[in-house]
Amino acid sequence: MKRYLLIIYILVLSFNVGAAGEPASVNITLSTTAPGYLLHGFLIDPETTALVGTLTVTDAFNPDGAVLHYGIKTNTTIPLIVKAKISSFEEQDAPYPAEVPITRIEALSSSGPSTLDVGPEGTYNLLALTPTIGRVFYPYKLTVFVDQDTLLDAPVGRYVATVELHIEAGI
Numbered sequence: 001m002k003r004y005l006l007i008i009y010i011l012v013l014s015f016n017v018g019a020a021g022e023p024a025s026v027n028i029t030l031s032t033t034a035p036g037y038l039l040h041g042f043l044i045d046p047e048t049t050a051l052v053g054t055l056t057v058t059d060a061f062n063p064d065g066a067v068l069h070y071g072i073k074t075n076t077t078i079p080l081i082v083k084a085k086i087s088s089f090e091e092q093d094a095p096y097p098a099e100v101p102i103t104r105i106e107a108l109s110s111s112g113p114s115t116l117d118v119g120p121e122g123t124y125n126l127l128a129l130t131p132t133i134g135r136v137f138y139p140y141k142l143t144v145f146v147d148q149d150t151l152l153d154a155p156v157g158r159y160v161a162t163v164e165l166h167i168e169a170g171i
Contacts, residue, residue: 039072073137077131083167098154100147109139126165144163
């Protein structure tokens, strides 16, 4: 008996919906968040936006400076500070390695040039920016200069230095 009542109930419901024409409209509200991203790295080719985490420059003692192309991709709008940790060039494979210090780094962007004078080893604020709304790409040309006077007295050998860049939220 219960089974017959259930079948009759389903038939009545389907008949009423069909008899009334179109069913009443239904709404759903969709909501989500847009994920933020912040990518940075070196550019192998300054004409692209492809980023890599490690780059080797072979002409780093050039009197005109060693040129690095660096970029930031983000959709955040918080102020950002790019910090640079800089080591002197150190002679490799020598029992008493000689050092050639980096004296300054110049950063060139669409907003103009800036210069960071490098002192004793440490971490320095290299760039500061406040991104605009939406997806943006900020390219920079960084030029690293060594102490050419120290270089003249440096022994022959292979030298390596590291410029490590990382980003922090600005104030």
